[in-house]
Amino acid sequence: MRSRRRWIIAAALLALLLLVTTFPMRLALAWSGASEAGIAAREVRGSVWSGALIDARLGALPLGSVRASLSPLALLGGDTELSFSRADDRLGALAGRLHGSDPRGMSDVNGVTSLSGGLGLLPVDTIRFEGASVRFGADGKCVEAAGRLQLMVGAPIAGLDLSHGLSGPLSCANGRAQAALASQSGMERLTLSFDGSGAYRAQFAINVDRDPAMAAALAVLGFKPESDGYVLATTGRF
Numbered sequence: 001m002r003s004r005r006r007w008i009i010a011a012a013l014l015a016l017l018l019l020v021t022t023f024p025m026r027l028a029l030a031w032s033g034a035s036e037a038g039i040a041a042r043e044v045r046g047s048v049w050s051g052a053l054i055d056a057r058l059g060a061l062p063l064g065s066v067r068a069s070l071s072p073l074a075l076l077g078g079d080t081e082l083s084f085s086r087a088d089d090r091l092g093a094l095a096g097r098l099h100g101s102d103p104r105g106m107s108d109v110n111g112v113t114s115l116s117g118g119l120g121l122l123p124v125d126t127i128r129f130e131g132a133s134v135r136f137g138a139d140g141k142c143v144e145a146a147g148r149l150q151l152m153v154g155a156p157i158a159g160l161d162l163s164h165g166l167s168g169p170l171s172c173a174n175g176r177a178q179a180a181l182a183s184q185s186g187m188e189r190l191t192l193s194f195d196g197s198g199a200y201r202a203q204f205a206i207n208v209d210r211d212p213a214m215a216a217a218l219a220v221l222g223f224k225p226e227s228d229g230y231v232l233a234t235t236g237r238f
Helices: 002-021 025-032 072-076 212-220
Strands: 043-046 051-058 061-070 081-086 094-099 104-114 124-136 142-153 166-173 176-182 188-194 199-206 224-226 229-237
Touching: 025 043, 025 051, 025 061, 061 094, 061 104, 094 124, 104 142, 124 166, 142 176, 142 188, 166 188, 212 224, 212 229
Parallel strands: none
Antiparallel strands: 043 051, 051 061, 061 081, 081 094, 094 104, 104 124, 124 142, 142 166, 166 176, 176 188, 188 199, 199 229, 224 229
16 A cells, blocks of 8 residues: 555656646746746747747847746746856857846856947947846845946947956945946946846946047047046936
């Protein structure tokens, strides 16, 4: 009798495991509330164990077509933890985890993605993640931020050479995620902060080093003179 009971329990557990691991990724994402967390895709294929998101996005950040898998244990608990990876010669490699439950956001992200529309008036066209993690609580406030970001500026600004981009660490500051970025020379600094809704503030400061021609060129672009150089502030939403 005991042997039979053990076989029944083992068969039930195997059936449950098969059900979980073959459950369609599309239905699992819809059930788990991934869209509310900003995770979207033009098409979803495969199972939660081995799926694919075609033309995936995290808010305004295009991820491209990625291989993806959901944690079955997290799903059974009503949470969303999606691991994704992309190996693309044209777009570059990208991998990490997305979290749709509290705290929601991303963790252990490495690689590069484009930034649709830049940062308002700032012509930023790509973001490189280096072990980046950013997560927000139910109130939209930053509860975890780590790793580094590198922003690449796609167009010249008043003749400045920003070909190597601006980079710096991620942290939580006053309830918002914040990246304090600087160029290699340290003459250009960009402070980018954003909350759980994706609303961002960016402040780009350039030390003109008493160069009147540079100051005039920056003034034409909308930069304002302040104590730490010429500054351009912009706001928007990812």
